[in-house]
Amino acid sequence: MSMLARAARPSLARVVPAAGAAPAAARNMATLREIELRLKSVKNIEKITKSMKMIASTKLARAQRAMVAAKSYGIANMSIYEHSESEKTESEGKTKKLFIVVSSDRGLCGGIHSSVSKATRREVAKDLTDSKIVVLGDKSKAQLQRQLPGELALTFNQIGKDIPTFADGAVIADKIVKSGIEYDSVSLVYNKFVSAISYESHIVEVFSEEALKKSPGFRVYEMEDDVTRDLSEFALANAIYAALVEGHAAEQSSRRNAMDNATKNAGEMITSLTMQYNRGRQAVITNELIDIITGASGMQLARILLSENAY
Template structure:
C-alpha cells in the first residue's frame, strides 16, 4: 500500500506528463494544418503531371523506343524500396505501419528470389528496419534539418534515384509512404515509381480525345517529363507523409492526454480514500483513548 506522500508524488508526475502530451497535441494540431495545406496545394501539380504523362504514355505503349523510365529495364530482379517515414517518434502507429508494409513487401520479394535494396528516408524507418533487414539497406536520407519540405529536397532524392537507375542498380522502384486520409486515418501506401504507372489516369479523361501538337516531339517531352515526374511523386509522398505524421501524432497525444486524465482520477480517488481512512483511524485512536480514562 503506497503511502499518502507516494500517491501525491504519482499524481504530480502524471499531471506533468499530461501537460506535456497536451502541449504536443496542440503543436501537432497547428503543424497539421500547415502540412495539410501544403499537401493540398501540391495536389494540382502532381495530378496535372500525371494526367499529361498518362496521355503521352498511352502513345508509347508497346513501342520499342519507349524510355526506360516508362517501360522498365525488361527485368524485375532487383527491387528498390524507398521507405519514407518520419524523423521523430511519439506519433502512434505511423512509423511502424509504414515499416511493416515495407517489411512485408521485402520479405515476399526475398522469398521469391529477388534482390531487395532499401533506401530509407527518415530516421525512424531506418531504426525499425535495420534490425532484421539491415543488410539490405543501401542508403539513408535524413530530413531532420528540414523544417518544411520544399520541392528541391524531393528533387535531391529524385536525382539520386535517377542516378541509381541510370547506373543499373535496380529494375523496379517502389515508394512507401502514408497517405493522409483524415486525422484519425492514414493509409500506408506503396506506389511504384519505376517503371512509371499512372493510377489517376482516368481523371484527365476529358482531354483524352484531343489531338495535341507537341513541341518538341512526344519523345523529347516524355524524356524530359518522366525524370521530373519521379521528383514530383516523391515530393507528393513526402508532403502526404508530413501531414499524416502530424495527424497521427495529434490523435496519439490526444489519447495519451485522456489516459493521463483517467489515471489522475483513479489516483486521486485512491488518495482521498486513504486520507479518509487515516483520519478515521486517528479519530478512533483518540476516542478509544478517551474512553479508557
C-alpha cells in the same frame, strides 16, 4: 489496582506495535506520499501531452494546406504517364526494384512509422526480385535495419522537422540518381492521408526512364537521351515531394490523435489516483480519531477507578 491494569491493558495493546514492524500511521503516510508524488508526475505529463496536442493541431492545419498544393505535382506525373501511354517494363530475367520508404526522424505519433515498415517488408517478401531500399527518416531506418539490413542502399535523415518542399524532393531524387543504384522500377511506400483521424500505407509506382522511352507517346518523336533522363528524374522528384508532404500530414494527424489519447489516459489516471489518495487520507484521519477517542476513554475510566479506590 488489578481492575485498573485490566482496563488499561487493551488500549496499550492497540497503541504499542509488534517488535520490528512500522507503525500503521507511518505506513499509511508513506503510501500517501508515494501516491501524491505519482499524482503530481501524471499531472505534469497531462500538461505536456495537452500542449503537444495543441501544437500538432496547428501543424496539421498547415500540413493539410501544403498537401492540397502538392497534389498538383502528383497530377502532373499522372498526366505525363497517361498521355505517353507508359506501361511497366518487363525485363528478361531478374528485375531490379527500388523501394523508397517515406518516414521521418520524429516519434510520439503512434504506429505510423511501423505502418510503412511493415508494408515494405510485405512487398519485399512477396516480390521475387533484386530489391534495394532507400529510407527517408531515421525511424523506419532503425526498424528496417533490423529486418532487412542487406537491402538498405541509401538513407536520409533530418526529415519531418518542417513541411517538405519541392527542393527537398529534388535533392533526394538527385542523390538517388547519382548514387549509382541500378533499378528497373521504383515503388514509393508512404502513409496516405485519409482523414484527420485515419491514414493507411500506400504504394505508388514511378515509371523508369526505360518505360518512358518505350512508351508510344515518346517513340513517335526523335529525342535525345537527356530528355527522357531529365524527365524521369523530374517525375521521381515530383513523386517523392508529393509523398513527403502527404506523409507529413498523416504524421501530424497521428501525433495529434496519440497526444489526445495520452491526455485522456492521464486524466483517467489522475481521477483514479485522486480517489485513492482521498480514501487513504480519510483512513489515516479515521485511525487517528479512533486512537484519540480510545485514549480519552481509557484515561476517563482510569480516573473513575482511581477515585473509587481512594474511598
